[in-house]
Amino acid sequence: MRIGQNPAKFVQTVAKPERITVAVLNYIPFLSGFYTEALDVLENCLASARQDAGLPFDLLVFDNGSCVEAQDWLLDEQRAGRIQYLMLSGKNLGKGGAWNQIFAGAPGEIIVYADSDVLFSPGWLTRSVQLLETFPNVGMVTARPYRTNPEYYTQTAAWALQDPQAKLERGEFIPWPTFLEFDLSLGQSEAEIREHYQKTDDVRLTYQGVSALAGASHWQFTAYKQVLQRFLPFDMDRPMGQVKQMDQRMNEAGLLRLMVTDPLAMNMSNTLRGVTGKQKNAVPQKSRRLIDLPLVKAPLLRLYDKIFRWYYDR
């Protein structure tokens, strides 16, 4: 029964969310194996997002069913006032399922999405929002240039060719070290990366004195909430691998997909190696170790996958 008046009824003001919500999706099911350094990676991700972003924002972290240690760390961060909205899911909803909740629930007019292994550089947010607000009909902006699948930015290029105020150039606009740094972080060999670099090129667009590269990606992007909501809901029956549909569908909808021209976001993946920028050259293996033999590697990987499923696919 109600006794007295709820004082909340007399409060005339509430906290106003910032115009921009930066949303980070995290999943650390355990702190060993692939995820040994995952908490350090997450800490660097959040700290770098806050450092000299250039614009005010609220930080939202969606935890997709992580282990207790990871959730405890996130709770401590929120208690310290560094996370404004913390969403703790008991189960892994997959990236699509998490996106469904984040993009519909985040309070900001502009939503910045990032995987929890993204390392930001100062000014990343200002530059991303500048592209979002300068170019017309923008779908998404990624804070790093790299070469994405041209099939997903055909509409961006088509717009630039049609609009007399826009300039389109093709060529090598991403410097080799920048290109190499990112692709190495994905676990590719230097030889593979060099071949990719030589065989492809970049599309640079200039509009109202601001330059951008064509393309964007689902691991980090800035977008208007109302634009993202047009693409909801996403399929969510798998934890990963179904998010490319965002890239495809945005292109099909005729929305621009852009990247800033210099590297303001980097993929740390699951370790902090290379975070300082001192990227080691790939070391050629002198000899194939026993465990790299296909007959040995395949069953070991199957066992590794099986163990993960036993514990985390229930």
Add this chain to the structure above:
Amino acid sequence: MRKGQNPAKAGVKAYTPKKLGIASLVSIPVMESYFEHALEIFRIHLASIRQYTLEPFDLFVFDNGSSVEVKNELVKLSGQGFINTLILSEHNLGKTAALNHLLGAMHNEWICFADSDMLFRPGWLEASWKINESFPGCGMVGAQVVFPDWEEDKGNSAFRESHDARFEITQEKVQSRVVKEYVRGRGVPEKRARFYRDMLLDKVTNVETGVEAYMGGNSHQQFLGPREILIQLLPLPSGLQLSREQDTYQDVRLDELGYLHLTTTVPYLYHMGNAVDPEIVPEVNKLRRMVPASAPVKSKVHRKANLGWKLLVRLYRYLPTRRILLRLYNNLYEIISN
């Protein structure tokens, strides 16, 4: 850089939301004064949802800037599996802003929303489904009798003008025991209670199925609706922590869209408010076993009357003092909760 293979990429199935999602909104900024028993009330609320919802569901809890103790408790309950998704907001964004978040974020086919002081009773969901099945175009079904205080609460405008022989509209007074419970739960003053006792509510009956429902009544404290309809109401206006005007918007919008807003004719919910009503202690004690580590339920409402207390009560009854004290109380609340 990446070292090894991410095991999550190996095609492991992601969790798929259940047909029904239940959302609860918590805001307990302090553990004193008005909110002294609020956490215990929430535990009972949670237990009643778990006990009396006989279909699988996902439970979302949005914490709207509660104190650290409350947040810790919610995290504990989440870890124990009582809460499926916990959303912790650093600040109180207001009820409607939290609803904007919740209704958007939940991707269940059906969404039930409830304030964290609502006690669910056996049969609430079954009765709600029956209404939904018997009346086409339901946008919101409330599982309690709600008296429409405002004209906007009545809703169902298009339906009232339709002439479908399957539906018979009548007016009736609500049973006195239901009114009694309603006013007790909400702390309604006697003058208003008399008004409710005499009020005629619009009742609709499906003559084919015999299912009855009351038409309208602002059931913002609890409602069940299809997600595809509820998201059409968004965004709800926000800017206040709690506001009757902002709560009413959802009813007005629902009516504009032509959807029905009905409630059960039997109270399947009880508004617990901020203290356990002695009359419901037996009902509550049945639920206490559900949520572990729960403190014993206290039905104590009245303080021991010492001289100082009596003096304070007398002073409080004096209107100017009451105004000053209330202002002081609310200012303190604002300072503490921010």
